[in-house]
Amino acid sequence: MPGASSFHQRVAADKRAAILAAAAALFGTRGFARTSLAQIATAAQVSRATLFKQFATKDALFDAIVEQAWTPQALSTAQLDPTDPEAGLRALGTAYAEVIGRPATVGLFRLVIAEAPSSPELGRRQFDLGKLPFFEEVRGYFAAAADAGSLDVPDATVAATQLLGMISTFVLWPRMFLLDWDPEPAAVAQAVEEAVLTTLARYGEQ
Structure with missing residues (x-):
């Protein structure tokens, strides 16, 4: 039935x-x-x-935890318009901030750092199954926007690294050292917005 x-x-x-x-x-x-x-x-x-x-x-259980932690609640790069990079980058940045702000994702980072001396493969698997697929989505969007002529991006890998790095500096890395670091949603949104505006100032068509 x-x-x-x-x-x-x-x-x-x-x-x-x-x-x-x-x-x-x-x-x-x-x-x-x-x-x-x-x-x-x-x-x-x-x-x-x-x-x-x-x-x-x-190992299979750990991999499932990684994949779950790195799956955005709402992100489909296929639906992001490469001719509207402001909206596209904002959507990508918001999704990234949501993922790396999750307690589960923060816990994974702490775990792989703590286990690195005895189990270095955990860090590699988190990178390969979690961070890298997300990064490739962002890199691919930069490449698509460059092909569409809406962004002037000589190197999509560098541009994606810069955008995500600006966001993680505020949202993620303080959590590695400060257990009480928990910025308000408005502060996270502002960090994303500033990262997007900075990226557009660097790579936007003049």
Whole structure:
């Protein structure tokens, strides 16, 4: 029955969410290497069989956490108009600020930094599965805007690095050192706006 199928899908989705939340919390407090799948199952209040059905290994679970943390709530670069770079860059910057301001994303950064001496591959996987795909979306938009003639961008990689760097300097990096750093939404929006205006001043068609 369709209703029964939908119910089972919701149950499975709820259990998956509980597993991801429990794993992220335990990785953050105990560390990746010192956390077992059995401990995660207990914390998520699911059976080991349920956990193994969704995540066969701890690495697969970590990868799922990364992908979840780096997925914007609302971003489709295919729908961004390359001939309106002000609106496009604002949308990209807002999505980036939302992603890197999440407690889950901040926790991932802290985790990979803390685990770097013993598990350097975690940083590489976060970069490859999380940061790099997002960065490529932004770089691709700069390239499209340059092709459309709405921006004068000699190097789309450099331009994307500059835009995202201006935003992360305010939104993300203070959180690595200051546990009480939690700027108001208006302050985050202003940081994004200033980054966009600075980018347009540098690369906008005169």
